[in-house]
Amino acid sequence: MISALHFVLTIGPRIDRARSLLVVAVAILEQATGIGLAVLLGLFSEVASRHSTSGVVTLALCVAIFVMLTQGTFIAGYFTRLRLQEEIQNEVERQFIDVVGTTPTLEIHERSSRSDKAAVVRGARVDIGPAFDRLMWLAGAALALIASAVLMASVVPILAVLPLFAVPAVLATQAADKKRGQAVQRATPRTRLAGHLFTLATTAAPGRETRLFGLASELRRRHRDAWNSGGQDIARTDRRARVPVALAWLFFVLAYATAIVLMVRAGLAGDASLGLVVAAVAVSSQITGQVQNLLSMTFWTLESLRATRAFLDVVEDCDVERAAVVQATTVTVPARLDGGIKVEGLSFQYWNRDQPSLNDINLELPAGAVVALVGENGAGKSTFVKMLSGLYRPSAGRILVDGTDLAQFAPEDWRTRITAAFQDPVHIEMSLKDTIGLGWLEHRDDPERIHEALRTAGGDKLLASLPEGLETRLGRKSWDGKGLSGGQWQTVANARAAMRQAPLLRILDEPTASLDARAEERLFQRYADLSRLEGGVTILVTHRFTTARAADLIVVLDGGRVVEVGTHDTLSEADGLYAELFRLQARYFV
Numbered sequence: 001m002i003s004a005l006h007f008v009l010t011i012g013p014r015i016d017r018a019r020s021l022l023v024v025a026v027a028i029l030e031q032a033t034g035i036g037l038a039v040l041l042g043l044f045s046e047v048a049s050r051h052s053t054s055g056v057v058t059l060a061l062c063v064a065i066f067v068m069l070t071q072g073t074f075i076a077g078y079f080t081r082l083r084l085q086e087e088i089q090n091e092v093e094r095q096f097i098d099v100v101g102t103t104p105t106l107e108i109h110e111r112s113s114r115s116d117k118a119a120v121v122r123g124a125r126v127d128i129g130p131a132f133d134r135l136m137w138l139a140g141a142a143l144a145l146i147a148s149a150v151l152m153a154s155v156v157p158i159l160a161v162l163p164l165f166a167v168p169a170v171l172a173t174q175a176a177d178k179k180r181g182q183a184v185q186r187a188t189p190r191t192r193l194a195g196h197l198f199t200l201a202t203t204a205a206p207g208r209e210t211r212l213f214g215l216a217s218e219l220r221r222r223h224r225d226a227w228n229s230g231g232q233d234i235a236r237t238d239r240r241a242r243v244p245v246a247l248a249w250l251f252f253v254l255a256y257a258t259a260i261v262l263m264v265r266a267g268l269a270g271d272a273s274l275g276l277v278v279a280a281v282a283v284s285s286q287i288t289g290q291v292q293n294l295l296s297m298t299f300w301t302l303e304s305l306r307a308t309r310a311f312l313d314v315v316e317d318c319d320v321e322r323a324a325v326v327q328a329t330t331v332t333v334p335a336r337l338d339g340g341i342k343v344e345g346l347s348f349q350y351w352n353r354d355q356p357s358l359n360d361i362n363l364e365l366p367a368g369a370v371v372a373l374v375g376e377n378g379a380g381k382s383t384f385v386k387m388l389s390g391l392y393r394p395s396a397g398r399i400l401v402d403g404t405d406l407a408q409f410a411p412e413d414w415r416t417r418i419t420a421a422f423q424d425p426v427h428i429e430m431s432l433k434d435t436i437g438l439g440w441l442e443h444r445d446d447p448e449r450i451h452e453a454l455r456t457a458g459g460d461k462l463l464a465s466l467p468e469g470l471e472t473r474l475g476r477k478s479w480d481g482k483g484l485s486g487g488q489w490q491t492v493a494n495a496r497a498a499m500r501q502a503p504l505l506r507i508l509d510e511p512t513a514s515l516d517a518r519a520e521e522r523l524f525q526r527y528a529d530l531s532r533l534e535g536g537v538t539i540l541v542t543h544r545f546t547t548a549r550a551a552d553l554i555v556v557l558d559g560g561r562v563v564e565v566g567t568h569d570t571l572s573e574a575d576g577l578y579a580e581l582f583r584l585q586a587r588y589f590v
């Protein structure tokens with residue numbers, strides 16, 4: 001918690017010193033209003049008892065100015081507080097993008113022990129923005145309580161200890177909040193599922209199937225079940241926490257009632273001046289409100305600190321991953337591939353699986369070759385290409401790039417030398433120019449390069465159909481842009497993958513799934529020509545054997561193992577799995 005506290009205390013001033021100072025001032029002034037008025041009331045009674053008209057008028061003026069000042073500051077400070085909260089929120093979100101978006105591997109998204117933490121941050125990040133403000137208001141509430149105690153202690157000294165009676169209530173709230181946090185963490189897999197169901201039921205992409213199959217009520221039922229199973233644990237934790245909080249509160253109320261009796265007795269006995277007694281009694285009337293305020297600010301501040309802690313945890317985990325994956329001294333990625341990529345004894349097992357998805361893969365992928373990766377669903381094709389991209393760490397074995405272990409390159413250096421297009425590509429809603437240009441950031445403003453990439457991907461027809469050419473805004477989720485068909489989005493993604501010139505590795509993981517056979521054939525041919533011309537390795541994952549047959553090398557995966565390697569002719573002759581699958585498909589074309 002110390003690191004979270006340090007983060008919260010420093011982030012406000014770091015982002016905006018002037019606004020942070022104003023927030024501190026407003027938090028203290030707002031809390032001091034009640035005490036200031038109580039003191040003025042005491043002085044008022046003192047002056048009134050001396051029948052001083054001028055004194056009464058002066059004090060009335062002071063009260064008016066004081067109220068104007070405190071309320072004015074509060075109103076003026078309101079927007080400053082909101083603005084600072086937004087600035088902190090934005091900064092934290094950007095830091096989150098920086099760490100999560102740049103982790104060397106996909107573990108943060110796919111390994112549940114880590115993805116759950118990231119999910120907590122995504123859900124609770126709205127509590128980090130107000131963290132600085134809440135902490136200052138908590139400090140203000142504590143100061144107000146102490147000031148009240150000092151005032152009461154000047155009438156009955158023992159009352160200086162009254163705030164201590166609020167400590168059990170604060171501790172009980174803190175303990176309740178901690179237990180709640182643990183329950184929320186335990187419930188994350190179920191709340192994640194509920195979030196997924198909510199997205200399924202309410203967003204555009206799944207809308208077609210959810211309507212066709214009439215799934216709304218089924219999704220609603222599952223959403224309720226997911227929430228209930230997670231929520232019951234949280235509700236049980238909250239119920240259990242209520243008893244100690246209520247007992248601690250009762251303890252304080254009893255102490256408070258005793259304090260009032262003591263002050264009234266001191267006043268009647270003439271142990272303190274009338275003004276002091278009036279001020280102390282006035283302030284004592286606020287003390288329950290102050291303690292309640294202190295408790296609720298404690299709760300909200302702890303919520304903020306918990307969200308901050310989760311955020312810092314994710315940052316820390318990402319740092320640990322980076323330190324484990326990125327070598328202290330990295331090797332420069334070669335400018336071009338001479339020999340090729342060699343895979344030695346490569347195995348990989350997903351974290352939540354008890355069987356490896358890739359098992360002892362040994363392969364040689366020569367520079368300039370077009371390699372088709374085929375195999376039935378679940379054979380391990382996508383896992384293999386993700387390993388080549390460095391998105392997973394091998395459980396065993398290694399990948400050698402011209403003799404150098406891939407693990408010795410800085411992951412981001414390796415990725416600037418490879419390119420990829422996937423089935424179900426992400427729909428990046430920007431202008432056509434930008435969404436393609438992202439494939440090679442250094443050349444994103446080069447229209448010639450973008451036109452060339454579009455031509456490679458067979459996107460000339462798409463370009464001609466767009467009213468504003470490369471400047472056409474795409475997508476309808478972020479703005480009222482041009483809606484594209486699945487195949488057109490795929491073409492855009494393929495063009496993005498064609499941006500980078502002379503990559504060492506070009507991965508095409510079923511990028512033609514939404515294209516017709518002729519378009520796939522043409523696209524494959526263009527990529528193959530490029531690969532042979534530029535000298536990298538091109539890997540094409542495909543289920544269409546008519547496309548695979550034209551590759552220089554065909555690798556057949558089955559159950560995470562390489563079962564056959566060769567050309568179409570040698571594999572047909574061998575009459576193994578490839579030949580069988582090929583015959584099966586060919587039957588439909590003859």
Ligand SMILES: Nc1ncnc2c1ncn2[C@@H]1O[C@H](COP(=O)(O)OP(=O)(O)OP(=O)(O)O)[C@@H](O)[C@H]1O
Nearest residue numbers: 110350353357375376377378379380381382383384
């Ligand atoms: N993120 C993941 N977490 C756990 N297991 C996974 C994950 N991704 C894939 N798998 C498992 O690894 C195995 C290989 O999957 P992979 O996606 O690599 O197969 P594939 O050959 O590309 O299949 P397809 O042709 O259907 O795309 C499968 O058993 C799959 O269930």
